[in-house]
Amino acid sequence: MALPPLANLTEFIAREPGDVSNTERAAAILAAASALIRAHTGRVWVDASGEIEAGVTEVQRETVRSVCLQVTSRVYNNPLGSTQQSTGPFSRSVAAWAAQGLSLTDEDKAQLPVASGARPALWTQATTRCEDDLPDIYLDVAGSTESIPHAPRGYPW
Numbered sequence: 001m002a003l004p005p006l007a008n009l010t011e012f013i014a015r016e017p018g019d020v021s022n023t024e025r026a027a028a029i030l031a032a033a034s035a036l037i038r039a040h041t042g043r044v045w046v047d048a049s050g051e052i053e054a055g056v057t058e059v060q061r062e063t064v065r066s067v068c069l070q071v072t073s074r075v076y077n078n079p080l081g082s083t084q085q086s087t088g089p090f091s092r093s094v095a096a097w098a099a100q101g102l103s104l105t106d107e108d109k110a111q112l113p114v115a116s117g118a119r120p121a122l123w124t125q126a127t128t129r130c131e132d133d134l135p136d137i138y139l140d141v142a143g144s145t146e147s148i149p150h151a152p153r154g155y156p157w
Contacts, residue, residue: 032102
C-alpha cells in the first residue's frame with residue numbers, strides 16, 4: 001500500500017489564493033512532493049494509515065506539512081517553471097525559486113528535520129594530535145571491533 005501524502009488536498013485548496021480547478025493534478029503533485037521530502041529526510045512521517053510516525057513531534061509534523069504545501073504550490077502554480085511572462089507591453093517576473101519546480105530549495109531543506117543517520121553520506125571526522133603525554137582516547141566504530149584514536153578539539157580539558 002502506498003504512503004499517503006504529507007499534506008492533503010483539502011489543506012492545499014484552503015491554502016491556495018486562487019481556484020484549484022484540477023484537483024487530480026494537485027493530488028499527484030502532493031504525492032510527488034511527499035516522496036521528495038521522504039527521500040531527503042529519510043523518514044516516512046506518516047504510515048500507510050495516515051498515523052504520525054513514532055517519535056515525530058507535532059512541530060516537526062507541521063513543518064513537513066508546510067514544506068510539502070510550499071513545493072506543491074510552486075509546481076501547481078508554475079508548471080513550466082517560468083520566471084518571466086510577457087504579453088504585449090506588459091510583463092511579469094517571479095522569483096527564481098518559483099522556477100525550481102518539483103525540487104527542494106535550500107530554504108525548504110533548511111526547514112526539514114533530517115533523521116539522524118538516515119542517509120549514508122561522506123563526512124569528515126575532525127581529529128587533533130597532541131604531543132603532550134596525555135591519555136589515549138578512542139572512538140568506537142559502529143559495526144567494527146576496532147576503535148580510532150581521537151582527541152577532542154581544545155584537549156586537554
